Amino acid sequence: MHSTDNIFVKTTDRPHFRMLKRMTVIFPICLIICLSMSALASAHVRQQVSPNDTVTKVLSGTATAWSDNALLPGPSSQSVTITLTIDTAAGTCTYTFPPTQFTDPSTGVTVTVTTEPGTATTCQYTASTGVLTLNGTLELQNVPLIGTVDTQPSNLSTENTATAADGTSLAGKRVDASNNVTLVGTSSFSSIVGTTNLQMQIVGTLN
Numbered sequence: 001m002h003s004t005d006n007i008f009v010k011t012t013d014r015p016h017f018r019m020l021k022r023m024t025v026i027f028p029i030c031l032i033i034c035l036s037m038s039a040l041a042s043a044h045v046r047q048q049v050s051p052n053d054t055v056t057k058v059l060s061g062t063a064t065a066w067s068d069n070a071l072l073p074g075p076s077s078q079s080v081t082i083t084l085t086i087d088t089a090a091g092t093c094t095y096t097f098p099p100t101q102f103t104d105p106s107t108g109v110t111v112t113v114t115t116e117p118g119t120a121t122t123c124q125y126t127a128s129t130g131v132l133t134l135n136g137t138l139e140l141q142n143v144p145l146i147g148t149v150d151t152q153p154s155n156l157s158t159e160n161t162a163t164a165a166d167g168t169s170l171a172g173k174r175v176d177a178s179n180n181v182t183l184v185g186t187s188s189f190s191s192i193v194g195t196t197n198l199q200m201q202i203v204g205t206l207n
Helices: 015-049
Strands: 054-067 076-087 092-096 100-103 110-115 122-126 131-136 138-143 147-150 154-157 161-163 169-171 180-191 194-206
Touching: 054 100, 076 100, 076 122, 076 194, 131 180, 138 180, 147 180, 161 180, 169 180
Parallel strands: none
Antiparallel strands: 054 076, 054 194, 076 092, 092 122, 100 110, 110 138, 122 131, 131 154, 138 147, 154 180, 161 169, 180 194
């Protein structure tokens, strides 16, 4: 007579079922870790490719000035180098206009032009459109019969147009693909001899 032993096997103890149970716990944890690492890596890449918030550019060119003052009629031209510190995120900037001497060709009078000491020299520059505007007050030194005088607050801009004292038409031009730019502005100052109206144009490159 043969007897058969009954053998009971718990299917839940088979290796592949045990592995499945482990995976149901491990997989969500791994997924969370991977997503977290991916977010950190993405943020790191964005930080690496984001542009520097501040850049320095130099406007080099020729400035020409006119006025309706018989002692300074112009046009008087001189090379200028203006340094701009630009916040690329905000599109705002500051600049320095170093002392520059303009000698009138008809009278021989030499006047030094610079930004008024202690005043804000703010500007705006939008790289996508090429619009550039320099704000501020200019100081004129060695003006005949006057000495030193400050002009009225004004701006030099790619968006301005003006007519010089001798009738020359002036028009600003935005920074182009070759970095060429033209700034135009007008201002004035008052003294014992009356009001003098000024016009200036800067033609150069911004690099």
